[in-house]
Amino acid sequence: MSKKDLNTLGYQNAPNIVVTPPGPKSKAMFQKIQKLIPQELYGLGRTDISNIIWESAKGDTVRDVDGNVYIDWTAGYHMANAGHSPPQVVEAVKNAISKIINTANWSHELRYEAAKKLLSISPSKLDTVVLGGGSGTEATLAAVEAARFFTKKNTVISLYTHYHGQSTVGQWWGRNINLLAAPSCNCDNCSFNLEYPNCGLFCAEFIEQVIKDQTHNNTAAIILEPWARYHGTPDGYLTKLRKVCDDNNILMIADEITCGQGRSGKWWACDWEKVVPDIICSAKGITSGLQGNAIITSREIATALPPGSQVHSYAANPMTCAAIISTIDLIKELDLVNNAHVVGLVIRKRLLELQSEHDRLGSVSAKGLNVGVGFVKDGKSKEIDMLTGAKVFTKWLQKGVMNYGFTWTTPPLCLTKEHAETSLDLLEECINEVEKE
Numbered sequence: 001m002s003k004k005d006l007n008t009l010g011y012q013n014a015p016n017i018v019v020t021p022p023g024p025k026s027k028a029m030f031q032k033i034q035k036l037i038p039q040e041l042y043g044l045g046r047t048d049i050s051n052i053i054w055e056s057a058k059g060d061t062v063r064d065v066d067g068n069v070y071i072d073w074t075a076g077y078h079m080a081n082a083g084h085s086p087p088q089v090v091e092a093v094k095n096a097i098s099k100i101i102n103t104a105n106w107s108h109e110l111r112y113e114a115a116k117k118l119l120s121i122s123p124s125k126l127d128t129v130v131l132g133g134g135s136g137t138e139a140t141l142a143a144v145e146a147a148r149f150f151t152k153k154n155t156v157i158s159l160y161t162h163y164h165g166q167s168t169v170g171q172w173w174g175r176n177i178n179l180l181a182a183p184s185c186n187c188d189n190c191s192f193n194l195e196y197p198n199c200g201l202f203c204a205e206f207i208e209q210v211i212k213d214q215t216h217n218n219t220a221a222i223i224l225e226p227w228a229r230y231h232g233t234p235d236g237y238l239t240k241l242r243k244v245c246d247d248n249n250i251l252m253i254a255d256e257i258t259c260g261q262g263r264s265g266k267w268w269a270c271d272w273e274k275v276v277p278d279i280i281c282s283a284k285g286i287t288s289g290l291q292g293n294a295i296i297t298s299r300e301i302a303t304a305l306p307p308g309s310q311v312h313s314y315a316a317n318p319m320t321c322a323a324i325i326s327t328i329d330l331i332k333e334l335d336l337v338n339n340a341h342v343v344g345l346v347i348r349k350r351l352l353e354l355q356s357e358h359d360r361l362g363s364v365s366a367k368g369l370n371v372g373v374g375f376v377k378d379g380k381s382k383e384i385d386m387l388t389g390a391k392v393f394t395k396w397l398q399k400g401v402m403n404y405g406f407t408w409t410t411p412p413l414c415l416t417k418e419h420a421e422t423s424l425d426l427l428e429e430c431i432n433e434v435e436k437e
């Protein structure tokens with residue numbers, strides 16, 4: 001499909017701000033919702049962003065209840081990889097659930113097709129799929145459990161700044177059990193005060209030390225986001241970490257829930273280094289945002305999980321399977337993995353230009369449509385400046401680019417080059433305005 005066709009997926013007049021967001025209808029609706037459901041539990045936090053009530057979304061655009069149309073740099077929460085509410089996926093899901101909504105622990109034909117489709121985009125060494133029906137968090141839990149049963153070891157290492165959901169696997173909420181947090185591969189703010197590439201990727205070597213000294217070789221796995229959301233991953237890191245895992249007989253779990261499914265410009269971010277993890281965790285973009293997840297692994301690791309351990313009411317249900325099949329088909333049909341790569345390069349180039357002109361634009365990381373933009377107090381100290389970031393991102397939103405309000409963005413993979421360029425023109429305007437202020 002040609003570039004022109006991608007331009008027809010979204011609302012045609014984006015961005016179009018008719019009233020400064022959040023507009024009156026958004027504010028009123030937000031207040032009604034807040035009375036019944038404490039919205040702060042859902043994390044966006046800032047009133048300028050969380051008070052915007054989405055009405056509908058198409059392709060790479062979103063419309064709010066006040067009639068504002070935005071270019072979307074969130075894909076929901078990195079979910080609408082194939083664009084928002086793609087008609088093909090909606091149709092496939094409707095067809096599936098009109099026959100039967102759920103078969104629970106009985107199987108159905110779509111399970112086979114969904115597993116086959118997932119394996120068709122994954123490294124050939126991985127030959128087995130465990131399909132879930134819930135969140136990304138549940139995929140990481142299944143992966144960690146599989147690693148523990150397979151290795152008969154207990155500890156799992158995760159990395160600072162990497163996110164794995166709301167459970168014992170994530171170290172963000174202090175609920176970690178048998179989970180060790182180790183320094184990440186953060187070249188913007190290196191834990192060891194070293195410079196890439198002269199550092200020789202010491203952060204990967206350090207993991208080996210953690211395995212030996214702190215877990216007494218009781219480590220089952222290391223879990224990581226292969227493209228680290230806020231700062232990216234230096235070239236060679238995954239390869240080195242794979243070797244550390246092999247040398248120490250531990251499994252490598254690639255949590256590709258956000259950076260994968262085509263977002264990095266390859267189906268999986270690990271593909272960039274041709275690294276084959278032992279387990280890939282997938283969710284979000286793989287179903288176009290409907291509930292459902294998968295781990296993709298080997299027969300031996302999958303069957304180390306005890307029989308019956310993946311019984312869930314919604315596991316591998318027809319809706320999830322239909323969504324997986326049609327989403328992968330659509331991403332292929334629209335050539336969206338390549339679009340993510342090409343448009344990602346345009347964005348990266350422009351952001352680096354902006355960085356060279358603006359001292360406060362401290363960090364830029366972009367691999368496909370995983371895009372990080374961080375502001376600092378000054379170019380020399382590189383001290384993170386959340387306040388400047390918040391000001392710029394709020395202005396960006398008010399000019400018509402939907403974003404999370406902080407460092408990190410994840411547009412739909414069908415973001416057009418034109419929309420990317422318009423968004424970056426607006427970002428430049430915002431940076432100039434904040435600098436003047």
Ligand SMILES: Cc1ncc(COP(=O)(O)O)c(C=O)c1O
Pocket residue numbers: 077134135136137138140163164165166225255256257258259283
């Ligand atoms: C990399 C990664 N892993 C796991 C999760 C958890 O997924 P969920 O929110 O569906 O539980 C997320 C969610 O943002 C994620 O980005």
